[in-house]
Amino acid sequence: NAGVMQNPRHLVRRRGQEARLRCSPMKGHSHVYWYRQLPEEGLKFMVYLQKENIIDESGMPKERFSAEFPKEGPSILRIQQVVRGDSAAYFCASSPTDSYGYTFGSGTRLTVV
Amino acid sequence: DAKTTQPNSMESNEEEPVHLPCNHSTISGTDYIHWYRQLPSQGPEYVIHGLTSNVNNRMASLAIAEDRKSSTLILHRATLRDAAVYYCILSGNAGGTSYGKLTFGQGTILTVHP
Numbered sequence: 001n002a003g004v005m006q007n008p009r010h011l012v013r014r015r016g017q018e019a020r021l022r023c024s025p026m027k028g029h030s031h032v033y034w035y036r037q038l039p040e041e042g043l044k045f046m047v048y049l050q051k052e053n054i055i056d057e058s059g060m061p062k063e064r065f066s067a068e069f070p071k072e073g074p075s076i077l078r079i080q081q082v083v084r085g086d087s088a089a090y091f092c093a094s095s096p097t098d099s100y101g102y103t104f105g106s107g108t109r110l111t112v113v
Numbered sequence: 114d115a116k117t118t119q120p121n122s123m124e125s126n127e128e129e130p131v132h133l134p135c136n137h138s139t140i141s142g143t144d145y146i147h148w149y150r151q152l153p154s155q156g157p158e159y160v161i162h163g164l165t166s167n168v169n170n171r172m173a174s175l176a177i178a179e180d181r182k183s184s185t186l187i188l189h190r191a192t193l194r195d196a197a198v199y200y201c202i203l204s205g206n207a208g209g210t211s212y213g214k215l216t217f218g219q220g221t222i223l224t225v226h227p
Contacts, residue, residue, distance in 0.1 A: 104156035
């Protein structure tokens, strides 16, 4: 039973480029969450999605960031026109319900140069 | 969101028990208590969770106070691999927030000495 798969593990982008981070939840999990961890800081919630629906995006920056979880395929976190301040580790988690059982992936470490 | 308070750091010796405290005085009746840990350069790892009763699993035990305003994560025999940041987190519908959202604090940095 594979865990939460995130790819790529490391991503380098130049300022102004787009970053696309992928997350495949555990089998049977229909709830997906994205978190961001800036250097030397704690994890911050970004967005909570179910299949084809955004449930809570209260932690998403208002501009340049978007997330989706289509009916088929992985969840995607998209960052347009990246800036140096976007450099962070982005973690995805999935769960079978909305109350517990969250499993995290190993993260994608984004570096903006 | 209901908040938790944890000590910044704790130390233990290998093969000794470790008791990691967490205060959550504003917990609501529907909040679950979760514990996660994060090893360096890795994603958070689920440790244990509970609602009202004490819980045991292969990794740890969770002791929940009768009034639910505090809890303690117990590692029965610490190993070097247990050195990590331990987060105590509440999730639930307190104040109308989404169930599916974990609010991480700064956690407790656990150092295990050989």
